[in-house]
Amino acid sequence: MPARASSRPRANHSGIHHLQSSAVLRALVRSAAIEPTDRVYDLGAGPGTITAALARTGAQVVAVERDPRFARELRRRFDGDARVRVVEADLRTVAVPRDARVVASIPFATSSALVARLLDPPGRPRVGADLIVEHGFARRLAGRPRSERSAWWAARYELRVARTVGRRAFAPAPAVDAALLRIRPREPLTADAERRLRALLRIVYGGRHARAGTVARRFAGRTAGPALLRAAGADPAAHPLAVAPHAWAAVAAGPRP
Numbered sequence: 001m002p003a004r005a006s007s008r009p010r011a012n013h014s015g016i017h018h019l020q021s022s023a024v025l026r027a028l029v030r031s032a033a034i035e036p037t038d039r040v041y042d043l044g045a046g047p048g049t050i051t052a053a054l055a056r057t058g059a060q061v062v063a064v065e066r067d068p069r070f071a072r073e074l075r076r077r078f079d080g081d082a083r084v085r086v087v088e089a090d091l092r093t094v095a096v097p098r099d100a101r102v103v104a105s106i107p108f109a110t111s112s113a114l115v116a117r118l119l120d121p122p123g124r125p126r127v128g129a130d131l132i133v134e135h136g137f138a139r140r141l142a143g144r145p146r147s148e149r150s151a152w153w154a155a156r157y158e159l160r161v162a163r164t165v166g167r168r169a170f171a172p173a174p175a176v177d178a179a180l181l182r183i184r185p186r187e188p189l190t191a192d193a194e195r196r197l198r199a200l201l202r203i204v205y206g207g208r209h210a211r212a213g214t215v216a217r218r219f220a221g222r223t224a225g226p227a228l229l230r231a232a233g234a235d236p237a238a239h240p241l242a243v244a245p246h247a248w249a250a251v252a253a254g255p256r257p
């Protein structure tokens, strides 16, 4: 949406790029598949373009915005709309319940902090998030993890680039393209399995073993370890770093009863 209110913060280096493409907005809301019973967080809501589209689904929407001028504009725009609550807060610290959806076009500079906040906590995974983020960031996250931490995220969540969002979808256009990053929970693990997964990933990313099967045997037994890897589509002879994190989650979970 192009800037209109004179009190609105101007484009600057803090990453204020408003989504102006209605096709991308529709794709974002469709990807999220919001139900009227959902509670949805729009983080970095700006003038409320995404908030309004989410509210039209009938869901309860929490619009989080740190800038007081945008927060004021949001309160004005959604005054009397019982579906929308405006929270003036920092998206890096505001509480986002696990059973709430997150659907947002976020400032690129906050991407790492936000994703870490959403995906780090152990226990029941959150219900899902659909985020417009910098394209390179989305690709790195959806690709093969390069660290123990990103492997932990990928083991517990499906991370997928749903579509590229060209820079011209925003006003003003950012320097680089963006992407719609789709985050969905995988099957939850027990607390014990999560602890094993943490220990297992520490070993994998510590780089001490040359074969995945060696690590799997250590955690799930001589026969079951490699069998669990194979059942998850991984080769026990492969290098441990070549094994997809969800296959390590299967090893940590152990044989199904």
Ligand SMILES: C[S@@+](CC[C@H](N)C(=O)[O-])C[C@H]1O[C@@H](n2cnc3c(N)ncnc32)[C@H](O)[C@@H]1O
Residues within 6 Å of the ligand: 001, 014, 015, 016, 017, 018, 019, 043, 044, 045, 046, 047, 048, 049, 050, 064, 065, 066, 067, 070, 089, 090, 091, 092, 104, 105, 106, 107, 108, 110
């Ligand atoms: C990239 S713009 C997107 C605005 C809106 N989502 C849209 O697509 O039109 C980012 C918005 O996040 C806000 N913002 C920046 N840093 C923030 C933070 N740490 N917490 C909450 N909001 C923030 C900015 O004020 C701006 O309104």
